[in-house]
Amino acid sequence: MDVIDYEIKKASQKDLYLHLEMCDHLFVPLLSDKVNLHDYAQKIYKKSQTFEAWHDKKLVGLIAVYFNDSQSKKGYITNVSVLENYINKGIASQLIKMTKEYAKNNDFTKISLEVHSKNKNAITLYKKQGFEIENKKEEALFMEFRIKNN
Template identity: 25%
Template sequence: MSVREIKISDTENLVHLIRQVEEESDYMLMEAGERQITAEQQRTRIETMKNSENSTVFVVEKDHKLIGYLFAIGGTARRTKHSVYIVIGILKDYRGQGIGTKLFKRLEEWAREKSLHRLELTVVIRNEPGVALYKKMGFEIEGTKKDSLFISGEFVDEYYMAKLL
């Protein structure tokens, strides 16, 4: 199993992986089938991120198959360039096996190399494994977004979490 920065040649596999993660998870922003991104749109997004000083995508590959990803989306204004917003997804069959920890360790190495200062994310409060992972990796709860998402017919809260480097 390897954690690495994404390559342009991973584009189609990443599109498939994101859709599969969204089908398997109750806590992603988009519901199963909602995302309509094409491989070409995703390729453009990856190219843009790879050309950015403060954005990237890490993927986890096992047996030549992508099984997880972490997007680090850097701020674009001068006042937010020190900060990245994180989106992570891991296939259901591979959760709880240390993959998230490996992704966050690689993210932190990269962020320090880039002299970034703030890592941030949001997480549904009832996503206990996610909250536990983020706390384990040094993230702290900064606040609560009340009724932030509408999932399965009800409003749910999210934590706003961050880690300062």
């Protein structure tokens, strides 16, 4: 595979929408069953920090994080997605590493996320990256990564 370029906050709102649309079928349950993709792309564009993987000018991997809780210093991952042909190539792991580095450099203490209990691949990825299950509610698992600022 050719070189993957990693960027922070490069994607346009249209890039985000097209990426989410192409990844929709990979979500458990479908992302479009939970949110309006156009509105969600707009919210991510305006309110989140994005960590992106690009190949041939196409957004192939995305993590969107809300780092807007300056009181608790806790970031919240709202989206992790990688295009189907790019899965299992280390892209999500690299994007999570970028997310953790950003959080540490900006004095955040935790990063949390929610994942469907049936999404075994995502749960395995998050556990490998140091996330721990903090809570369960119905079919949702709430996971957290604690930043070590030393």
